[in-house]
Amino acid sequence: MISPEEGLERAAAFLSASSKSWKSSDVRTMPDQAFTDGMRLIVPYDHVDYLDHGRTDMRLAGNLPVAVDLVTGHCSFISREEAEGFMDRDLL
Numbered sequence: 001m002i003s004p005e006e007g008l009e010r011a012a013a014f015l016s017a018s019s020k021s022w023k024s025s026d027v028r029t030m031p032d033q034a035f036t037d038g039m040r041l042i043v044p045y046d047h048v049d050y051l052d053h054g055r056t057d058m059r060l061a062g063n064l065p066v067a068v069d070l071v072t073g074h075c076s077f078i079s080r081e082e083a084e085g086f087m088d089r090d091l092l
Contacts, residue, residue, distance in 0.1 A: 011043035014075035
């Protein structure tokens with residue numbers, strides 16, 4: 001088992017590595033918006049210009065949060081269906 005704090009660190013590292021090939025890789029996790037769902041930590045992220053400077057034109061749309069398995073530490077992006085389920089529950 002890993003702690004939520006370690007989960008946040010793993011999510012940030014996963015996002016950093018995953019976003020290197022993206023057109024705009026200047027993204028960062030949002031630890032204050034993270035939540036647990038069962039044994040997973042769900043960590044949203046957005047563009048740094050939106051997070052740090054409030055530039056709404058840089059806010060990402062359709063990005064899927066990082067999920068960290070708190071048992072194994074494995075990270076992945078959630079599916080669109082999972083995101084819709086979290087939105088239905090007002091978690092995203």
